[in-house]
Amino acid sequence: MKIEPKFTDDFGDIATLNSDKIEPTFNPNGRGSSPINPSHYKSHPSGIECIQITEHMSFNLGNCLKYIWRADLKHDDGGAEDLNKALWYLEREIKKRLNKA
Numbered sequence: 001m002k003i004e005p006k007f008t009d010d011f012g013d014i015a016t017l018n019s020d021k022i023e024p025t026f027n028p029n030g031r032g033s034s035p036i037n038p039s040h041y042k043s044h045p046s047g048i049e050c051i052q053i054t055e056h057m058s059f060n061l062g063n064c065l066k067y068i069w070r071a072d073l074k075h076d077d078g079g080a081e082d083l084n085k086a087l088w089y090l091e092r093e094i095k096k097r098l099n100k101a
Contacts, residue, residue: 043073060093 042049050092054062067086071079 044069058093060089060096062091064093 043048050066054065057065060086067082067089069080071086075081
C-alpha cells in the first residue's frame with residue numbers, strides 16, 4: 001500500500017507565508033511557543049527538544065523522527081497522520097539507500 005500523506009506545516013498554507021499576515025518570531029531560548037519553535041517539539045518528558053537529535057541525522061531520517069516525536073502531541077487522530085508522514089520519509093530513505101547499493 002502506497003502512502004501519500006497530505007502535508008501541512010505549522011504555518012498553514014504556503015500562500016499565507018508570502019503574505020503580511022504572519023510574522024514568525026524565532027525564540028532561541030526555546031521558551032513559549034512560536035511558529036518556528038512550536039511547543040509540540042519541546043514537550044517530550046526527557047526535556048530534550050526534537051531538533052537536538054534530528055540535526056545530527058539525514059534529512060529523511062530527521063523528518064521521520066520529527067513526525068514520530070510529535071505523533072501524540074499535535075493532532076487528535078491517535079497519531080495516525082504524523083505516523084503516516086514518518087513512514088513516508090522512512091520509505092524514501094530506504095529507497096535512497098537501496099539505489100546506492
